[in-house]
Structure formats: C-alpha cells, structure tokens
Amino acid sequence: MILVVGAKGMLGQDLMALLGDRGHGIDIGEIDITSPESVLKVIGELKPEVVINCAAYTDVDGCENNIETAMAVNGEGVGYLAMACRDMGSLLVHLSTDYIFDGGKGTPYVEDDAPCPLSIYGESKLAGEMNAAFAPEHLIVRTQWLYGLHGKNFVETMLRLGAEKDELTVVDDQIGSPTWAIDLARAIVALIDAGCRGTYHAANAEYCSWNEFAKAIFEEAGLNVTVRPMTTTELNRPARRPLYSTLACDKLATDTGLHLQSWRDALRCYLELRSK
Numbered sequence: 516m517i518l519v520v521g522a523k524g525m526l527g528q529d530l531m532a533l534l535g536d537r538g539h540g541i542d543i544g545e546i547d548i549t550s551p552e553s554v555l556k557v558i559g560e561l562k563p564e565v566v567i568n569c570a571a572y573t574d575v576d577g578c579e580n581n582i583e584t585a586m587a588v589n590g591e592g593v594g595y596l597a598m599a600c601r602d603m604g605s606l607l608v609h610l611s612t613d614y615i616f617d618g619g620k621g622t623p624y625v626e627d628d629a630p631c632p633l634s635i636y637g638e639s640k641l642a643g644e645m646n647a648a649f650a651p652e653h654l655i656v657r658t659q660w661l662y663g664l665h666g667k668n669f670v671e672t673m674l675r676l677g678a679e680k681d682e683l684t685v686v687d688d689q690i691g692s693p694t695w696a697i698d699l700a701r702a703i704v705a706l707i708d709a710g711c712r713g714t715y716h717a718a719n720a721e722y723c724s725w726n727e728f729a730k731a732i733f734e735e736a737g738l739n740v741t742v743r744p745m746t747t748t749e750l751n752r753p754a755r756r757p758l759y760s761t762l763a764c765d766k767l768a769t770d771t772g773l774h775l776q777s778w779r780d781a782l783r784c785y786l787e788l789r790s791k
C-alpha cells in the first residue's frame with residue numbers, strides 16, 4: 516500500500532486519483548506530522564510499503580513570519596516520517612522545491628547543485644530534504660510552479676482576475692517551468708515503480724517567466740487581457756524568490772523513460788480537463 520500524507524492538498528488529490536486502489540490517503544485530521552507520537556502511531560498501524568509526503572506549509576510569504584511552524588512542518592515533521600519509515604522498512608518519498616536554490620546559476624539546476632535558499636520556506640524545505648535521509652530508503656522529488664484542480668494556484672488566480680479585468684501586471688524576471696500536478700504525480704509513480712532512490716527533479720519541460728505564463732493562460736482560455744511587465748523588486752513580496760530556478764529533469768527521463776510534456780502542452784491539457 517502507498518500511503519499519501521497530505522492527501523487533501525493540491526498534489527495529494529491528483530496523486531490519490533492516479534494511484535487508485537494502490538493508494539491510501541490521510542491528512543491533518545488523521546495525522547499531524549509535527550507530532551512524533553501521531554506519526555509513529557499512524558505509520559505503525561498502517562504499515563505502508565511506501566509513504567509519499569505531500570504535507571507541507573506551502574505559504575511562501577507566510578513562512579517569513581511563522582518560522583517555527585515552517586520548520587516544524589517542512590523540516591522536523593519530515594524527520595519524524597523518516598524515522599517511522601526506517602522503523603517500518605518503508606520507502607519515504609518526499610516532495611521538495613526549486614526554492615532551495617538561489618537562482619544565480621544561470622542554467623538549469625541539476626540534482627547535485629549546491630542548495631542556497633533565499634527564504635524561510637526554502638530553508639525549511641532544505642531541512643526537510645536533509646531529514647528525509649533518516650529513512651534508509653528515500654526518494655526526494657523537487658518540483659516547481661505547481662498548479663492543479665485542487666488548490667490555490669497561479670492559473671486559477673489569473674483566470675479569476677482575467678474575468679474581472681482587461682489589464683494586469685505580472686513579474687517578468689522570474690524564470691521557471693510551470694508544472695501540472697497530474698504530470699508530477701505521473702513522475703512520482705514512475706520513480707517509485709522504477710525502484711529509484713535519491714534526489715530527482717520533476718517539472719514540465721521548457722521554461723518561461725510568470726509574465727509569459729500569464730499571457731499563455733489568457734491566450735489558451737480565449738481571454739483578451741493585456742499583461743504588462745513588472746520586476747520582482749517592484750512587486751516587493753515578503754519572501755525572496757530565485758530569479759532563475761529551472762530544474763533539469765534528464766535524470767528522471769534516463770532512469771524512468773518518462774519525458775514530461777512541455778509546460779504549454781500541459782497547460783492546454785489542464786484547461787481542457789477543467790472545462791469538463
């Protein structure tokens with residue numbers, strides 16, 4: 516059995532749908548990953564072969580003012596899951612982020628590149644990666660710019676704003692790969708089924724800025740919205756973001772045979788699914 520922790524989140528729900536009978540989902544009502552007792556009890560009772568940790572504190576700006584919560588959920592909680600997986604002989608699959616990098620490399624990041632987070636969220640997720648290694652059998656999957664049917668995300672925000680306004684301003688100096696949660700779920704299952712261990716990057720292919728992504732969303736959705744550029748400095752959000760954090764996914768392709776589709780094709784698939 517594959518246990519999905521954080522099963523009610525954006526990725527968790529798409530993963531559960533893909534896993535079907537193989538999956539068993541739990542979320543904050545049934546497990547609190549910041550409590551070692553709660554984690555040991557649940558993992559000890561269910562005895563899963565695999566635990567996929569989708570639970571996280573994902574409010575990037577909120578983390579800046581809630582350091583303890585960020586570290587407890589994204590850092591220490593992963594350690595409790597890892598120790599429970601070690602005790603039960605389970606594989607721990609843990610989700611991480613491009614925000615562990617500082618974005619200064621200038622070319623796509625590979626799995627072995629040195630991390631250097633710019634934000635509390637990034638630091639807490641890096642702590643989680645290190646704690647995941649307490650499980651002898653572990654798989655860390657880094658992704659970025661996630662969107663899906665079941666959570667707050669950039670695509671849904673743009674579609675909502677685009678229905679209300681005919682002009683928007685969106686940052687054009689952050690570059691990454693928008694990633695559809697269903698494609699990420701496919702990559703995670705492919706990595707598990709191929710017996711992979713260690714760290715992998717999984718994101719849709721090709722890259723763009725948030726500004727280009729917003730324009731593509733409006734084009735594909737048939738909305739006539741003018742998208743003006745602005746800089747990250749002008750936007751002035753509490754948490755610093757990496758400016759160029761594209762993730763190279765060659766290792767995923769080589770070890771599983773899975774080549775994730777381009778972000779633009781994935782966006783089309785998402786909008787088609789969403790309209791049904």
Ligand SMILES: NC(=O)c1ccc[n+]([C@@H]2O[C@H](COP(=O)([O-])OP(=O)(O)OC[C@H]3O[C@@H](n4cnc5c(N)ncnc54)[C@H](OP(=O)(O)O)[C@@H]3O)[C@@H](O)[C@H]2O)c1
Binds near residue numbers: 524526546549592
């Ligand atoms: N979203 C992105 O753009 C993005 C990008 C890169 C990486 N990631 C990573 O991908 C993973 C999945 O992200 P997501 O966007 O699907 O997350 P999400 O929608 O925020 O879902 C996280 C889930 O974890 C639950 N949770 C929070 N604290 C918990 C705790 N102490 N114990 C048990 N469950 C808890 C949440 O419940 P509540 O909602 O009730 O708090 C929620 O159901 C995360 O590891 C995230 O860091 C996300």
